[in-house]
Amino acid sequence: MRAGRFITLEGIEGAGKSTVARIVCDWLEARSIPVRLTREPGGTPLAERVRRVVLERGDEGLSPVTETLLMFSARGIHVENLIRPSLARGEWVVCDRFTDATRAYQGSGRGVDAQWIEGLASAVHRDLVPDCTLLLDLPPTVGLARARRRSGLAADRFEAEAEAFFHKVRAGYLELARREPHRIRVIDAAAELVGVERQVVHVLEGLLEP
Numbered sequence: 001m002r003a004g005r006f007i008t009l010e011g012i013e014g015a016g017k018s019t020v021a022r023i024v025c026d027w028l029e030a031r032s033i034p035v036r037l038t039r040e041p042g043g044t045p046l047a048e049r050v051r052r053v054v055l056e057r058g059d060e061g062l063s064p065v066t067e068t069l070l071m072f073s074a075r076g077i078h079v080e081n082l083i084r085p086s087l088a089r090g091e092w093v094v095c096d097r098f099t100d101a102t103r104a105y106q107g108s109g110r111g112v113d114a115q116w117i118e119g120l121a122s123a124v125h126r127d128l129v130p131d132c133t134l135l136l137d138l139p140p141t142v143g144l145a146r147a148r149r150r151s152g153l154a155a156d157r158f159e160a161e162a163e164a165f166f167h168k169v170r171a172g173y174l175e176l177a178r179r180e181p182h183r184i185r186v187i188d189a190a191a192e193l194v195g196v197e198r199q200v201v202h203v204l205e206g207l208l209e210p
């Protein structure tokens with residue numbers, strides 16, 4: 001049996017990752033491709049518990065290093081129990097965020113050492129690299145307005161950050177895309193949803209080509 005493909009979605013808050021993830025799954029299912037939709041941090045019951053710890057706004061602080069370790073703890077659980085088994089069964093895995101999020105948020109956003117992050121990545125998921133990453137790119141003012149309109153006062157630890165933080169995260173993502181243009185495909189996510197969908201489908205069609 002042919003192993004499935006691993007597709008990840010990245011971008012700042014409110015970029016439309018969850019919306020596009022659904023579009024990707026529907027498009028694949030319409031072509032009879034078995035697909036598993038998941039997210040990070042989280043994706044399995046245990047990893048979702050780590051997600052609550054890392055996203056909750058509480059009285060106790062989390063240093064950037066501790067935050068990074070929690071992201072990779074959740075990722076290890078997710079990779080071992082969901083991502084690898086699904087791929088081995090031949091399913092395509094569509095994942096809302098993966099290690100590029102750690103590179104952009106903890107690395108570029110919080111200043112955590114990039115080489116240390118790469119060391120953790122190789123310890124936690126070795127050779128597992130997405131076949132394709134859709135980077136939904138848009139200005140932070142637009143993304144944050146969308147996210148805050150939806151979350152309101154329930155903003156998590158990241159949504160509560162100042163806009164300057166998301167400029168750094170966005171720049172980090174764009175630098176990753178510049179370095180790996182074949183894997184990371186930049187989508188103009190400020191466009192209307194129908195335009196975003198058109199760009200995404202174009203990339204998916206390329207993935208299905210023999």
Ligand code: T5A
Nearest residue numbers: 013014015016017018019040041071101102105146158193
């Ligand atoms: N994190 C995560 C790290 O710091 N390091 C890591 O390693 C990982 C894995 C949680 C947080 O964790 C951090 C990053 C995050 O801050 P999350 O659950 O993915 O990650 O949370 P968010 O990014 O906050 O997810 P959001 O739900 O805010 O954003 P989405 O999924 O990008 O956006 P979506 O699809 O929910 O859309 C938001 C709103 O915009 C509308 C939608 O209908 C919705 O109302 N919308 C559009 N409106 C107009 N035009 C379009 N093109 C639209 N697309 C969507």
